[in-house]
Structures are given as C-alpha cells and as structure tokens.
Amino acid sequence: MSLVKLPIWVLLTLWGVSSQYSHAEVRPLRLASAEDVEPYVYHQESGQVAGIDYEIVREVLGRASISFDLKSFPRPRISLMLQQGFLDGLLTTTAYNDQDMLETLWLSVPLYVSTVSTISRKDAPKSGSPPEMIPCVKAGILRGFSYRFPNLDISRFKNPVEVDSAEQLVKLTMYGRVDCAISEDITFMYQARKLHYFDDLQVVEEISTRPVVIALSRRIIEQNDGLGERINRLINEVREEDIIDNIIIKYLTLGNS
Known part of the structure; x- marks a missing residue:
C-alpha cells in the first residue's frame, strides 16, 4: 500500500510510534557534583545553580531532552552512593578523582x-x-x-x-x-x-x-539504547558551535566578555 494513500491520522500514528522508538524517553537523571567549586558548579545567593560545568551539561542534556536532578556531596559519599545505585552519575569529573570508581563508569568524550x-x-x-x-x-x-x-x-x-x-x-x-x-x-x-x-x-x-567528562552509570547506558552515542554526538555539536568556549570565557571574565 502506498503511504500517500493512507489517511492522515494513520500517518500521524505511525510517525508517533516511529519517534517513540527512535529515542525512548530517559527518566530524569540523579547526578552529583563534588561540593560547590567555583566556577564549575556552585549555588548562587539566590539558591540557583550556576557554573561552567553546569551550563555545559545543561545544554548537552537539554538537546537530548534529558532532565537531571543535581545534588552536591563530599567525594567519599558520592563514591558510596554510586556503588549502591542511589546516583546515576556525575555532572562532570571536575573535582572528583576516585580513579577506581571512574573506571566502573561510562565516560563521555571530553567537554574540555x-x-x-x-x-x-x-x-x-x-x-x-x-x-x-x-x-x-x-x-x-x-x-x-x-x-x-x-x-x-x-x-x-x-x-x-x-x-x-x-x-x-x-x-x-x-x-x-x-x-x-x-x-x-x-x-x-x-x-x-x-x-x-x-x-x-x-x-x-x-x-x-x-579531560573533563560526563560520567554515568553503565546501567543507565545499557538501559537506554544509543544514549552514550547520542550524548557524545551532542557534546561534539555544542563544542563545534563554540558554546563551550564561550561559557568558559564568560566565567573567566566574570561576565564582562
């Protein structure tokens, strides 16, 4: 049967099914950062989160339609929570240097x-x-x-x-x-x-x-087919558009660039 002759509602239904399976929805990720470290990720006086790493990851995951909940913990607690499955990963590897734990995680291509x-x-x-x-x-x-x-x-x-x-x-x-x-x-x-x-x-x-990278649990990557490749592609896309460089410059010039 020719697709041209199908009723429009059938085409829309088929398109919806196709879109659904092309990128299955990823549940909100539970990410951690190793305490507040300016200018990478920190809380402003208003309580809003800011920082180089926060803005970069928000841009990348936003393009993938993935939301995330960010919490700050001491480094030893992050390692324990990752081991126990209470966290899905790290916002980035900045200020986190538990090499044994990092070897168990999926690591993205470098942000910078x-x-x-x-x-x-x-x-x-x-x-x-x-x-x-x-x-x-x-x-x-x-x-x-x-x-x-x-x-x-x-x-x-x-x-x-x-x-x-x-x-x-x-x-x-x-x-x-x-x-x-x-x-x-x-x-x-x-x-x-x-x-x-x-x-x-x-x-x-x-x-x-x-390299500073996004680090996610291998379980999350395995449960979401193609997620790792999609995140890496979007990181490269954001980098090629000079968005990462511009974010870093903005913070290093205190917003006066």
Whole structure:
C-alpha cells in the first residue's frame, strides 16, 4: 500500500510510534557534583545553580531532552552512593578523582581539558625589564585535591601549606605566604580575577592535563539504547558551535566578555 494513500491520522500514528522508538524517553537523571567549586558548579545567593560545568551539561542534556536532578556531596559519599545505585552519575569529573570508581563508569568524550599548573606571583619589574618569577620553594596546595602526577614530586617543596579553597590559595600566593600555588588553572585564575589579582599572577609551569567528562552509570547506558552515542554526538555539536568556549570565557571574565 502506498503511504500517500493512507489517511492522515494513520500517518500521524505511525510517525508517533516511529519517534517513540527512535529515542525512548530517559527518566530524569540523579547526578552529583563534588561540593560547590567555583566556577564549575556552585549555588548562587539566590539558591540557583550556576557554573561552567553546569551550563555545559545543561545544554548537552537539554538537546537530548534529558532532565537531571543535581545534588552536591563530599567525594567519599558520592563514591558510596554510586556503588549502591542511589546516583546515576556525575555532572562532570571536575573535582572528583576516585580513579577506581571512574573506571566502573561510562565516560563521555571530553567537554574540555583541565590543566594543573604551578602559578606564581610576579615580581615588580626592574628598570623596564620583564617581570621575574619568584622561585618556588614553599608551595600552597588545596586540601583534598590529588597531586599524584607522574611529573610532580610534591615532597620537593618545603612544608607545603594546605588550604580549603582556591580563594585562600590566591591570597596565600599574593601575600607572600607561599612562593607559588599548585592548582587547576581555571578555578585559580577565576578567583584571582574576582580578587583583582589576575594581572599580578602568571603560570610558571604546566604540570598535567586531564579531560573533563560526563560520567554515568553503565546501567543507565545499557538501559537506554544509543544514549552514550547520542550524548557524545551532542557534546561534539555544542563544542563545534563554540558554546563551550564561550561559557568558559564568560566565567573567566566574570561576565564582562
């Protein structure tokens, strides 16, 4: 029978059935982030969630017509809840470094690449010469952050000073309490700009890079045929449209781009 001769209601019914099975509806995902970490994901004073990672994932999953409920927990609790099936995954792998758990999850293609560097305060210029970097003997580091990188021996630094936030790390560096900070570039420079110290700091050495990805339970991927491929395709689509770069720039310029 020719499709042209079918009644319109039959065509609409067939179209609806076809659409239903082409992309089965995915239930709202229960995602976690490792506490509030500006500018990746955090709660504003209004209670609204904001951040680079939040906006990127919202854009990607929104294009896939997938909603999600986001909760912030300490890292050890996230691992336990993932093991017990109370969570469907991580918003992103930013600030979460339980490698054993990550190996059990489905990981998307990269959203962007995160860089960890040694960052130093600039000396005052001498008679018109370029600013000189202060030798890094005493380092400031973030408590709870994994510094296990192949090309970094943290023991070479004299009594590293641990702090709880990137804001404290910026202040330690600027006030001369430490010679340098070892930090992820984006969060450190974001806080430096908020504190009006951005132009007084510089990257000394790039230590490591790692991709930031969406991490989901393999159970969710297996229960929703083609979901992983669809998310990866949409990530590439969003990246090619420069949406990810523009979101990062917006936060690093404090919305003044």
